[in-house]
Every structure is written in structure tokens, then in C-alpha cells.
Amino acid sequence: MSQNLVLFVALAVVVVVSAVGVIATRHVMRSALSLVVNFFTLGILYLGMNLHLIGIGQILVYTGLIMMLFLFCILLLNLGAPQMLYERSPIKVWAAVLVSGALIVIVLSQVFLPMTGAIETTAPDDYGRVRTVGNWLFNKWVYGFEISSVLLLVGIVGSILVAKRRG
Amino acid sequence: MEATQLIAQASQMSMTEEVLWAGLRIVIVVGFTLSIIPLIIWWERRLLSWMQDRIGPNRVGPFGLLQPIADGIKLFMKEEIVPASVDRLIYMAAPAAALLPALIIGATLPWGPNRLLTPIADVDIGILWVLAVSSFGIYGVMLGGWASNNKYSLLGGLRSSAQLISYELAMGVALYSVVLPTGSLRMTEVVATQHEPLWGVVLWAQNWFIFTPYGLLAGVIFLITMVAETNRAPFDLPEAESELIGGFHTEYSSMKFAVFFMAELGMMMLFSGVFAVMFLGGWSPLPLNWEYLANQSDLAGVSWLSSPLLFIGGSAMAPVWFVAKLAVGVSCYIWLRATLPRLRYDQLMALGWKLLLPMAALNFVVVAIWMLYGWWAFFGSVAVLALLYFYVVAAILKPRAERDKVEIRLVDVPVSTAKTIEVGKES
Amino acid sequence: MEGIPLAAYLSLGAVMFAIGALGVVIRRNPIVIFMCIELMLNAANLTFLAFARYHETPLSRIIDPNDTYMTGQMAVIFVMAVAAAEVAIGLGIIMAIFRSREEIDVDKLNLLRG
Numbered sequence: 001m002s003q004n005l006v007l008f009v010a011l012a013v014v015v016v017v018s019a020v021g022v023i024a025t026r027h028v029m030r031s032a033l034s035l036v037v038n039f040f041t042l043g044i045l046y047l048g049m050n051l052h053l054i055g056i057g058q059i060l061v062y063t064g065l066i067m068m069l070f071l072f073c074i075l076l077l078n079l080g081a082p083q084m085l086y087e088r089s090p091i092k093v094w095a096a097v098l099v100s101g102a103l104i105v106i107v108l109s110q111v112f113l114p115m116t117g118a119i120e121t122t123a124p125d126d127y128g129r130v131r132t133v134g135n136w137l138f139n140k141w142v143y144g145f146e147i148s149s150v151l152l153l154v155g156i157v158g159s160i161l162v163a164k165r166r167g
Numbered sequence: 168m169e170a171t172q173l174i175a176q177a178s179q180m181s182m183t184e185e186v187l188w189a190g191l192r193i194v195i196v197v198g199f200t201l202s203i204i205p206l207i208i209w210w211e212r213r214l215l216s217w218m219q220d221r222i223g224p225n226r227v228g229p230f231g232l233l234q235p236i237a238d239g240i241k242l243f244m245k246e247e248i249v250p251a252s253v254d255r256l257i258y259m260a261a262p263a264a265a266l267l268p269a270l271i272i273g274a275t276l277p278w279g280p281n282r283l284l285t286p287i288a289d290v291d292i293g294i295l296w297v298l299a300v301s302s303f304g305i306y307g308v309m310l311g312g313w314a315s316n317n318k319y320s321l322l323g324g325l326r327s328s329a330q331l332i333s334y335e336l337a338m339g340v341a342l343y344s345v346v347l348p349t350g351s352l353r354m355t356e357v358v359a360t361q362h363e364p365l366w367g368v369v370l371w372a373q374n375w376f377i378f379t380p381y382g383l384l385a386g387v388i389f390l391i392t393m394v395a396e397t398n399r400a401p402f403d404l405p406e407a408e409s410e411l412i413g414g415f416h417t418e419y420s421s422m423k424f425a426v427f428f429m430a431e432l433g434m435m436m437l438f439s440g441v442f443a444v445m446f447l448g449g450w451s452p453l454p455l456n457w458e459y460l461a462n463q464s465d466l467a468g469v470s471w472l473s474s475p476l477l478f479i480g481g482s483a484m485a486p487v488w489f490v491a492k493l494a495v496g497v498s499c500y501i502w503l504r505a506t507l508p509r510l511r512y513d514q515l516m517a518l519g520w521k522l523l524l525p526m527a528a529l530n531f532v533v534v535a536i537w538m539l540y541g542w543w544a545f546f547g548s549v550a551v552l553a554l555l556y557f558y559v560v561a562a563i564l565k566p567r568a569e570r571d572k573v574e575i576r577l578v579d580v581p582v583s584t585a586k587t588i589e590v591g592k593e594s
Numbered sequence: 595m596e597g598i599p600l601a602a603y604l605s606l607g608a609v610m611f612a613i614g615a616l617g618v619v620i621r622r623n624p625i626v627i628f629m630c631i632e633l634m635l636n637a638a639n640l641t642f643l644a645f646a647r648y649h650e651t652p653l654s655r656i657i658d659p660n661d662t663y664m665t666g667q668m669a670v671i672f673v674m675a676v677a678a679a680e681v682a683i684g685l686g687i688i689m690a691i692f693r694s695r696e697e698i699d700v701d702k703l704n705l706l707r708g
Contacts, residue, residue: 002597004596004597004598005597005598008598008602012602012606015606015610016606016609016610016613019609019610019613019614019633020613022613022617022626022629022630022633023613023616023617023620023621023626023630027254028623028625028626029254029257029313030254030256030257031626031629032625032629033257033310035629035632035633036303036306038633038636039636040303042636042639042640045640046643049643049644049647050647051643051647051667052290052291052292053292053295053667054643054667054670054671055292056292056295056296056299057295057671057674058639058674059299059303060295060298060299060302061674061677061678062632062636062674062677063299063302063303064298064299064302064303064335065302065332065335065678066632066677066678066681068302068305068309068328068331068332069332069681069682069685070625070628070629070681070685071306071309071313071328072325072328072329072332073625073685073688073689074313074625075309075312075313075321075324075325075328076325076689077625077689077692078313078321093620096616096619096620097616099615099616099619100612100613100615100616100619101612103608103611103612103615104608104609104612107608107611107612108605108608124663127646127647127663127664127667128667129291130291130292130351130352131291131351132664133664133667133671136664136667136668137668137671140664141668144668144672148671148672148675148676149675151675151676151679152675152678152679154679155678155679155680155682155683156679156682158682158683158686159682159683159685159686160686162683162686162687162689162690163686163689163690
């Protein structure tokens with residue numbers, strides 16, 4: 001195994017274990033922390049793939065802001081009624097495990113067979129640099145960018161409306 | 168790994184040599200951060216006591232310099248109390264989660280022009296790295312507050328997360344309005360831009376961003392937000408002693424308690440470093456163009472002056488000046504703590520959302536206009552946007568002022584004195 | 595990181611997606627279900643980025659090969675924006691439900707059931 005492959009396997013193990021932690025732990029807080037670890041490791045994986053902007057964006061947006069909102073929400077609920085954050089033991093687990101195992105097998109059998117040949121990367125080294133991504137985002141994809149900014153604005157207004165107390 | 172290979176190829180260095188240099192860079196930054204923290208503790212206590220007209224710790228060692236070490240030994244020796252029915256794993260992990268960002272946030276800070284020694288990684292996402300690390304720096308506070316199983320601590324954690332979300336945006340936008348004229352997120356390039364002639368015309372001075380109109384506003388906004396991000400006074404609501412006992416660290420004792428403070432002081436120092444790099448010209452001691460001045464002194468016939476000038480502005484003295492700027496930044500933090508009272512919670516939110524964020528966003532627009540159309544468009548857009556902003560704020564504030572106007576009228580209440588006379592009779 | 599087969603990234607993404615789907619099925623706390631949805635979105639992101647890097651895709655014969663390096667990254671950026679908006683609104687809804695019902699178990703939120 002090459003050096004890079006060892007690094008990849010180590011990161012992948014962390015990703016998978018923390019993903020399992022999200023669904024396997026009883027308390028919401030630990031699920032959220034597992035997810036933080038998961039997103040942070042994914043960010044490191046992206047940085048290793050030469051994707052500078054996406055990698056740091058993953059860390060900034062997901063672990064920095066989205067998970068912070070989740071934790072804030074959990075803390076608020078904890079202030080109200082802590083017993084709600086625990087769950088009784090989940091039902092129908094085995095059926096669900098079987099179904100998702102089947103999902104993995106189906107996807108992998110469709111993906112592995114045609115894709116085993118692709119080992120060498122074809123992308124140029126600077127394809128994930130801030131400058132390259134910025135040029136694309138603000139030239140060819142500028143309409144998508146503007147539409148997503150409108151979406152975010154609508155999201156902000158909507159969340160304020162939903163969360164606001166009446167009266 | 169690939170990046171190190173690239174650097175190794177570029178600088179004709181073997182892979183192992185490059186890894187060794189990278190290790191040395193890491194040791195320098197982390198070692199400096201950890202070893203300077205006791206000195207910052209001492210300086211905070213002494214300066215604070217001087218400002219409050221007290222003496223402060225002066226018994227252990229000369230000027231009390233060994234006091235932090237004595238405190239550290241005392242904290243090690245203290246009993247470790249873990250409250251019953253806490254989530255032990257998260258309770259133990261919270262101080263570590265608080266200290267980690269303080270150790271890694273300096274990874275992209277350039278301390279001098281020598282690329283071999285600093286920064287640890289000269290990547291093109293340096294400023295985003297600072298923002299990302301500062302945003303998950305609050306996890307330690309939140310987790311500590313939650314895991315302590317104490318309502319006061321929980322309130323401290325809640326406050327810190329709300330505070331972070333409110334100030335992170337303004338901080339980012341303030342930094343981006345400096346990034347725009349630089350044209351890069353690389354911190355070394357931000358410094359290089361600031362070492363060019365002031366406003367492009369004054370040849371003997373350096374173009375520190377704090378001297379440009381937009382950079383001054385961005386700098387003030389960044390200064391406020393960085394104090395808020397490090398949870399220092401006057402934004403220390405998560406640990407407000409008078410309301411929440413100790414906030415998130417109420418239930419922590421012994422070394423874990425100390426680690427929270429180490430993290431806070433380390434973040435304080437490194438945020439000062441970020442401010443120095445982004446607005447105060449990095450490692451240059453004064454906003455003077457040293458090479459230009461040396462050339463001019465050669466031409467003017469005072470050639471004995473040129474070599475000291477080059478020495479002061481050169482790479483040997485650069486880390487010294489940078490550390491001096493860190494010291495000034497830390498002193499300003501302490502000065503703020505000694506001067507300003509703590510904000511109320513609604514004041515904190517109003518300051519972040521209604522003042523800092525709109526101002527930073529308008530500043531960003533103004534910088535974009537300046538870059539496209541030059542100085543006249545810049546001043547025009549400043550005037551128009553300022554008018555717009557004050558119009559909107561006044562429109563928001565006016566109905567509230569009318570609503571809050573409570574009429575107070577003195578009423579002549581009839582007072583009976585019969586009872587007091589009775590009491591007087593009994594006694 | 596060179597020398598890692600595309601299939602490794604894709605299978606990591608598939609495993610993450612399956613775990614996320616499993617979580618949506620077996621957990622009943624809406625916050626955890628939400629987190630599992632984020633996990634699935636991230637699995638999709640990883641797949642996008644892996645294909646952007648290798649572009650061993652039938653599409654590369656149809657569209658300009660230079661585009662394939664960037665389209666994956668653009669998709670990921672938009673997914674991140676949508677995820678941020680989604681989290682803001684979703685958590686707002688959860689808080690609103692909690693405030694009116696004092697109960698956030700998804701199995702008991704059956705007010706609309708006929």
C-alpha cells in the first residue's frame with residue numbers, strides 16, 4: 001500500500017466510524033458531536049484532494065455554522081425538557097439494517113464494476129484553487145450563484161417567521 | 168502530502184528535508200504560544216492592577232514574574248472534582264476542544280519574510296482558515312457548558328453560541344473587504360500588498376490597510392468582533408461572574424479550569440497577530456518604506472543611515488516587531504477589560520446585527536466600487552450609502568422611540584398618618 | 595492524494611449514504627433525522643467531488659471535458675448553500691413545534707393524519 005492510500009484509509013475509517021456514531025449513540029448531543037468529527041474529517045479529505053476552497057468551505061460552513069446551529073437548538077431544547085433528548089431503544093432496527101445493507105450492495109455492484117479502472121486523476125493541480133473556482137463561480141455559474149443567494153435570503157426570512165413568537 | 172512534494176520540487180529540497188522544516192515551523196509556533204501564556208497571565212494581572220491603582224502579584228520572583236508558575240503548580244495539586252451525573256466523555260473533552268483552536272489558528276500567520284521558518288503553511292486559503300478555526304473555537308465553551316449539568320453553565324454555553332453566530336458574519340465581511348484590494352486570501356500576499364507605497368502615491372510610506380478609509384472601518388469592526396469571538400470583556404457574557412457565577416467553567420476545577428484560560432489567552436494573542444497581519448502591515452515596525460528610505464539616504468549623501476534602515480526593515484528583526492505588535496494587541500485587550508463594563512445581552516445582539524454587520528457589508532460594497540471606478544466614486548458611494556443607512560436606522564428606531572415614551576405624572580396621593588401615630592404610641 | 599482509485603471514494607460515499615438512510619429510518623428524534631439528512635447530502639458531495647477529480651463518467655463524452663473538472667465543485671457549493679438554508683428553516687420548524695406541542699417525537703406528530 002502506498003503512503004497516500006494509508007492516509008486515505010485512516011481518514012475513511014474515521015469518517016465511517018463517526019457516521020455510525022451519529023445513528024448509534026443514544027443522546028442527541030453525542031450524535032451531533034460525531035457529525036462534527038465526520039464533517040471535519042471530510043474537509044481534511046477534500047483538502048487532500050487538492051480542493052482548497054471546497055475543503056475549507058466544508059469546515060467553515062458545516063462544522064462552523066450548521067453544526068453550531070444544531071448544537072444551539074439542542075441546548076435550547078435541553079433548557080426546556082431534557083428527557084426529550086433521550087430515546088427509547090429503536091424499533092425495526094434489523095429490517096432497516098438489512099435494507100441499507102442491500103442499498104450498499106446494489107450501489108457498489110453498480111459502481112465498482114465500471115469504475116475499477118479509474119486510478120489516475122485527470123484533473124489539473126490548480127482545479128480546486130480559490131482563484132479557479134471563483135472565476136467559474138462568477139462567470140459561467142453566476143446565475144446559479146445569485147439564485148442560491150436569493151434562496152438563502154428567503155431561508156433567513158422564513159426561519160425568522162417560523163421561530164418568532166406570536167403577538 | 169502532495170503539496171509538500173510540490174514545495175520540495177519548487178525549492179530543490181528533498182522530501183525529508185521539507186518535512187523537517189515543516190516540523191520546525193510547527194514547533195516554533197506551538198512552542199511560542201504555549202510558553203508565552205504564563206507571561207500573558209502575569210502581564211494581565213500586573214497591568215490590570217496598575218490600571219485599577221493596585222499593586223498586584225509582586226511576591227514570587229522579581230516583579231512577581233514567577234506567580235503564574237506558582238499558580239500552575241497550585242492548580243495541578245488541587246483536587247479534581249467531577250460533578251455527579253455529568254456526561255463524563257464530553258466533560259473531559261471540552262477543555263481539549265477549547266485549547267485545540269488556540270494551537271492551530273496560527274498555522275497561516277506569517278511572522279516574517281523568511282519562508283522557511285514561517286508561516287507553517289503558506290496556503291491560498293489562509294484567511295478562511297482563521298475564520299474556520301475561530302468558528303469552531305467555541306465548541307469547547309459550548310460543550311463545557313452543556314456537560315456540566317448545571318443551568319448556569321448551560322446558559323453560558325447558549326450565550327456563547329449565539330454570540331459567535333452573531334459576530335462571525337461581521338468578522339468575515341470585514342476581512343473580505345481587505346481581501347478585495349489584495350486579490351488573494353493568502354496572508355503573505357496581504358502583507359506584501361501593505362508594503363507597497365501608501366495609496367499608490369506616497370513613496371516613503373507603506374500602504375497599511377488601517378490608513379485607508381475602508382480599511383480603517385474594516386479594522387475597527389474586526390477589532391470589535393475579535394474581542395467578541397475570544398469571549399473577553401466587555402463581551403464576556405458566557406462567563407459573566409455577576410450573573411452566571413462562572414458561566415461555562417463553573418463546574419470545572421484544577422487543571423481543566425486552567426486549560427480554559429490558557430485557550431482564551433492563546434486565542435487573544437493570535438487574534439492580535441491576525442489583526443497585525445491584516446491591518447497593521449505584518450512584520451514592518453513603522454509604516455515606512457525601508458528600502459526606499461535607504462536608497463534615498465544613499466542619494467542624499469548620508470549613506471551611514473542606509474544600513475541601519477535596511478536592518479530595521481529586514482528579515483532579521485521582523486519577528487521581533489511582530490511579537491511587539493502581539494504584545495500591544497494583548498495590552499489593548501487588557502485595557503478594554505479594565506475600561507468597559509459588560510454589555511447587556513440585547514445590546515450585544517443589537518450591536519452585532521444592527522450596526523456591525525450592515526456597516527461591514529456597506530464597506531464591502533464601497534470597496535468594490537472603489538476598485539472599479541476609483542477614488543471619486545468611492546467618496547460618492549460612501550456618502551450615498553451612509554445617508555441610506557442612517558435613513559433606514561432612523562426609520563426603524565423612530566416608531567420604537569414613540570412607543571417607549573412613557574408618560575410619568577406626579578399624583579397627589581392622600582397619605583394617612585393615623586397608623587404611624589399608633590405605632591409610636593405602642594413603643 | 596495520488597494513486598487512490600475512484601472506487602474508494604465512491605464506496606466511502608455509498609457507505610455514508612447508507613448509514614444516513616438507516617438513521618432516517620430507525621431514529622425518531624427529528625434533530626437526529628435532520629443530521630442524517632445532512633450526512634446523506636455530504637455523501638452526495640463526496641461523490642460529486644470524486645467524479646470531478648477523475649471524470650470517468652459517460653458525461654465527459656457529451657460535454658466539454660474542461661467543464662467536468664469544475665461542474666462537480668459548483669454542484670457542491672450549491673448543495674452547501676441549500677443545506678444552510680434548509681438547516682435554518684428546519685431547526686426553526688422544530689423549535690416552533692416544540693413550543694406548541696412540548697413534544698418532538700416524530701411518531702407522535704400525527705396531527706394531519708386522517
